[in-house]
Amino acid sequence: MSDHPLLQLDDVHAYYGDHHVLDGITFDVDTDEVVAYLGRNGTGKTTTYKLVTGLLEPRRGTITYKDEVINGQEPHKIGRKGVSFVTADEKVFPHLTVRENIRLPTLERDVEPDFEYLYELFPDLREYERSRAADLSGGQQQMVAIAQALAADPDLLLLDEPVQGLAVQFVEKVSSLLDRLTSEQDLAVMIIEHDIDLALEVADRVLVLDEGQIVWQGSSEELAENDEIIDRYIGVQGFA
Numbered sequence: 001m002s003d004h005p006l007l008q009l010d011d012v013h014a015y016y017g018d019h020h021v022l023d024g025i026t027f028d029v030d031t032d033e034v035v036a037y038l039g040r041n042g043t044g045k046t047t048t049y050k051l052v053t054g055l056l057e058p059r060r061g062t063i064t065y066k067d068e069v070i071n072g073q074e075p076h077k078i079g080r081k082g083v084s085f086v087t088a089d090e091k092v093f094p095h096l097t098v099r100e101n102i103r104l105p106t107l108e109r110d111v112e113p114d115f116e117y118l119y120e121l122f123p124d125l126r127e128y129e130r131s132r133a134a135d136l137s138g139g140q141q142q143m144v145a146i147a148q149a150l151a152a153d154p155d156l157l158l159l160d161e162p163v164q165g166l167a168v169q170f171v172e173k174v175s176s177l178l179d180r181l182t183s184e185q186d187l188a189v190m191i192i193e194h195d196i197d198l199a200l201e202v203a204d205r206v207l208v209l210d211e212g213q214i215v216w217q218g219s220s221e222e223l224a225e226n227d228e229i230i231d232r233y234i235g236v237q238g239f240a
């Protein structure tokens, strides 16, 4: 772990009304690592992403990104600092073309996405770049969402079940894509993923959340050998 992690959460608490969802979580994420964020449904994983992206303000604790406290900053400001968030049901704009969708996050910055690089990562998208997003399959639309997040040239990519409901061929693509991205760019990735085999395959490190607390952290290899933690907090394929 470095002295200056890209992202650092320190004793962070989050509530929805009186519902105390995150009960003092502390963890770091460094550039160039893929961190799987695991735990049963409803334990607060997506809520953690909402805090980091500014969609929700922590009641207590500190979120530091690139050595700056970002608690309570506006989502668009945090986005401009290099945080991108892709959810499972990411909505691409159906009436825009693939190319227009990918360009969206860069419009206000007056820069061009690196289409060549993105199409090399997602060859299907080159083929369909002039098609309306609505005409693509669910898996291809998910690729557009990930390409759109990458077009903004993020330093931290937060993926929330990026392959949920997708065909095996897309799952394999996402897995090899993450390998490639973190080896070619200064990028940290956090991934919420219920398929534990996939999570362990793509991640260097794992955080396990239960009842709003980080109950275990370690390398993917360590978790793969720790049946007790898997059974207790993640379960078969992570379903409660």
Ligand SMILES: Nc1ncnc2c1ncn2[C@@H]1O[C@H](COP(=O)(O)OP(=O)(O)OP(=O)(O)O)[C@@H](O)[C@H]1O
Pocket (backbone or CB within 6 Å): 016, 019, 021, 039, 040, 041, 042, 043, 044, 045, 046, 047, 048
């Ligand atoms: N907008 C909201 N208002 C009120 N309660 C919410 C809201 N969003 C989430 N919750 C509750 O907060 C808790 C944590 O939800 P969260 O979505 O962060 O869990 P998760 O670990 O991401 O689960 P999943 O794997 O099902 O996505 C759950 O009990 C959920 O019902």
